[in-house]
Amino acid sequence: MQAHHSFRGLARQPGSALPFLALLALFCLPAIAQHKPDPLSRTSQQWVAASSVNELPMIQYDVPYLRFHMLYKGNKGLELRDEIESRDGMVARVISKEGQPLTPGEDTAERARLQELLDHPSEFYNHHKHDQADKNRAAMLVKLLPDAMLYTLAADQTPASNSSAPQVVIDYKPNPAFKPPNLEAESLQGLSGRIWIDMDSLHMVRMHADVIKDISFGWGLLGRLYQGGKLDLDQTNAGPRWMFQRLNEQVDARVIVIKINTDVQLQEGDYSPVAAMSFQDAIHTLLSTPLPTHCPCN
Numbered sequence: 001m002q003a004h005h006s007f008r009g010l011a012r013q014p015g016s017a018l019p020f021l022a023l024l025a026l027f028c029l030p031a032i033a034q035h036k037p038d039p040l041s042r043t044s045q046q047w048v049a050a051s052s053v054n055e056l057p058m059i060q061y062d063v064p065y066l067r068f069h070m071l072y073k074g075n076k077g078l079e080l081r082d083e084i085e086s087r088d089g090m091v092a093r094v095i096s097k098e099g100q101p102l103t104p105g106e107d108t109a110e111r112a113r114l115q116e117l118l119d120h121p122s123e124f125y126n127h128h129k130h131d132q133a134d135k136n137r138a139a140m141l142v143k144l145l146p147d148a149m150l151y152t153l154a155a156d157q158t159p160a161s162n163s164s165a166p167q168v169v170i171d172y173k174p175n176p177a178f179k180p181p182n183l184e185a186e187s188l189q190g191l192s193g194r195i196w197i198d199m200d201s202l203h204m205v206r207m208h209a210d211v212i213k214d215i216s217f218g219w220g221l222l223g224r225l226y227q228g229g230k231l232d233l234d235q236t237n238a239g240p241r242w243m244f245q246r247l248n249e250q251v252d253a254r255v256i257v258i259k260i261n262t263d264v265q266l267q268e269g270d271y272s273p274v275a276a277m278s279f280q281d282a283i284h285t286l287l288s289t290p291l292p293t294h295c296p297c298n
Contacts, residue, residue: 231249
């Protein structure tokens, strides 16, 4: 605003410098328009460190809260979920299965599940407690990323297709000098892949990870992550804040004596801001929304 008032003052004064400034802008604007962020303006590690800082608000989200659709494909089949971020945690209602509207019986069962949470809030809070613990672990790993890996500028700087922003493409592999501070951090020693970073916003727009070797937890007694797994993650600017847009995860693991085979695909969209509300109000909002007559799965 100060600059604006100064220009108005110049315009009223005889012999104003305004024509000179306009002439200067005429020559400078093309150069500004042609300016492009330079991948070499930072080291690869610095790009990742800056991006990691911006990942934390996505994990530990706060206002503005959002409502969106999530398409889930996994061991439960294909489900479309209507989700609301509440002050107390995420609430979701299944609104379509296998690309078809819910049957009356499926809708009744889903309503009963949500009503159970309203009748027994401790069940929701217990679930949210575990969900928050997972977020805390994810945030801890993100903070370790700059030091846990060795980063190099990728020879192929082809940008990710889910963003038109200028991007820097970085390859990563385990840093042999990194000492994991806990069991969860040991997983980073078996990953390599590629990261695409928006050079303007310093947000990660895509990440690919391969499990390049078996990873043992607690000398193999607590669990093992097996070589061959992979993960692909896309993120997008949802308006009020950045959100994850797509996740494909294929992982084989063992926890104690239980083998886990994960093959999950998630896709989010249709983001819209919502007012801050309790999880009970979020459930009532979901239940008062008419079910779609067709699957809005795209």
